[in-house]
Amino acid sequence: xxxxxxxxxxxxxxxxxxxxxxxxxxxxxxxxxxxxxxxxxxxxxxxxxxxxxxxxxxxxxxxxxxxxxxxxxxxxxxxxxxxxxxxxxxxxxxxxxxxxxxxxxxxxxxxxxxxxxxxxxxxxxxxxxxxxxxxxxxxxxxxxxxxxxxxxxxxxxxxxxxxxxxxxxxxxxxxxxxxxxxxxxxxxxxxxxxxxxxxxxxxxxxxxxxxxxxxxxxxxxxxxxxxxxxxxxxxxxxxxxxxxxxxxxxxxxx
Amino acid sequence: xxxxxxxxxxxxxxxxxxxxxxxxxxxxxxxxxxxxxxxxxxxxxxxxxxxxxxxxxxxxxxxxxxxxxxxxxxxxxxxxxxxxxxxxxxxxxxxxxxxxxxxxxxxxxxxxxxxxxxxxxxxxxxxxxxxxxxxxxxxxxxxxxxxxxxxxxxxxxxxxxxxxxxxxxxxxxxxxxxxxxxxxxxxxxxxxxxxxxxxxxxxxxxxxxxxxxxxxxxxxxxxxxxxxxxxxxxxxxxxxxxxxxx
Numbered sequence: 169x170x171x172x173x174x175x176x177x178x179x180x181x182x183x184x185x186x187x188x189x190x191x192x193x194x195x196x197x198x199x200x201x202x203x204x205x206x207x208x209x210x211x212x213x214x215x216x217x218x219x220x221x222x223x224x225x226x227x228x229x230x231x232x233x234x235x236x237x238x239x240x241x242x243x244x245x246x247x248x249x250x251x252x253x254x255x256x257x258x259x260x261x262x263x264x265x266x267x268x269x270x271x272x273x274x275x276x277x278x279x280x281x282x283x284x285x286x287x288x289x290x291x292x293x294x295x296x297x298x299x300x301x302x303x304x305x306x307x308x309x310x311x312x313x314x315x316x317x318x319x320x321x322x323x324x325x326x327x328x329x330x331x332x333x334x335x336x337x338x339x340x341x342x343x344x345x346x347x348x349x350x351x352x353x354x355x356x357x358x359x360x361x362x363x364x365x366x367x368x369x370x371x372x373x374x375x376x377x378x379x380x381x382x383x384x385x386x387x388x389x390x391x392x393x394x395x396x397x398x399x400x401x402x403x404x405x406x407x408x409x410x411x412x413x414x415x416x417x418x419x420x421x422x
Numbered sequence: 423x424x425x426x427x428x429x430x431x432x433x434x435x436x437x438x439x440x441x442x443x444x445x446x447x448x449x450x451x452x453x454x455x456x457x458x459x460x461x462x463x464x465x466x467x468x469x470x471x472x473x474x475x476x477x478x479x480x481x482x483x484x485x486x487x488x489x490x491x492x493x494x495x496x497x498x499x500x501x502x503x504x505x506x507x508x509x510x511x512x513x514x515x516x517x518x519x520x521x522x523x524x525x526x527x528x529x530x531x532x533x534x535x536x537x538x539x540x541x542x543x544x545x546x547x548x549x550x551x552x553x554x555x556x557x558x559x560x561x562x563x564x565x566x567x568x569x570x571x572x573x574x575x576x577x578x579x580x581x582x583x584x585x586x587x588x589x590x591x592x593x594x595x596x597x598x599x600x601x602x603x604x605x606x607x608x609x610x611x612x613x614x615x616x617x618x619x620x621x622x623x624x625x626x627x628x629x630x631x632x633x634x635x636x637x638x639x640x641x642x643x644x645x646x647x648x649x650x651x652x653x654x655x656x657x658x659x660x661x662x663x664x665x666x667x668x
Contacts, residue, residue: 325560
């Protein structure tokens, strides 16, 4: 194995956004999303403001919009429901391009799509500028319960090991003439999944044993406790301040 | 003789289903000694190893590490004194980066700050992996992972180093590189292995375990030169190898 194992959602870089401490970024992203969710659905200009804010962060972090755009497509399956709303919902109707649509449904659909999209874009921005292990470090420093961060740490480490195991098991099946597309051969796939579960479970036992042998008593030692400089907090909270101003403005004019 | 680094006396261990895994094991390892623990699959080697740091407890008999008995109230100190390197490095290395994994053990034992950094650096230097501190264990070769797994235990500064099947799954070069590292360490070492030439290269003394009992204990070269002893206990030198007695 060599290089090139970068995480698909992480875009390594050295911009000021990349260099911010992870806990600052996690908190900032959370609060921006909170502001987005709290915005009234008809405040169209405010949503434009959020988009400009995100675009500004992309420019500083040197993230190409296309890079974000391709990864934002993950949202598509969830959009289907939002698209159905204008047709399905009752109440006052409006005509759009010859179709009679529910005005309320249109607004609801828009509400879901725009908030969902802004949420996905914010998360992608956080993921792009923060490596998975920094994200965990950030969560740990934000005093997220240790059980959760430990599970996430182990998941991050072993998901690739387990995927590798699954791949080798699949190749071994296919090499013996197995064709997973055939329905009557689904049983073999199902048994493999069961086998993989058992193997992962046994590995979990062995990993735990190895941790205990090195003095593990249930709590992960905190390894890096440097305080964050105030300037970093100020910089990181700038986008939050803008988002806060946007949402307050939207409610004031609504 | 001074206090042995490891003393196992009259150790017996039964599994909950009544199966006797270890039977009257007596074993003493002097400080600085390197001993190979040989035996066929199912002989009880791993069960014995897990007794040494108190993961399993004896049904009767006792284990002492540098004079300290393995008991519940000493477990933390026992686990610092006995470092176990497990067979599959993927079971041992679970942190996102090599350096964090090496720091995990000493941090559990209360080492912090610059001293922790120094421990990590020294342990990685000892296994020739100092240049890989920031990498993910996933991206290392098998031999590199094995050496990092060794470093994670070395960083705890153990008095007894127990290594389970060090040479398994290694190509010949990685196998030799690991041997060079191990020979350089100068620590009390108990090495569980099937790899008889490796035992000969690294450990002047060997103990053969079969069916839960110690069936032979002596200079490695003498034991390996006894074909009857080997075949009686399902041990075998690689094809084409024979040893002159020494």
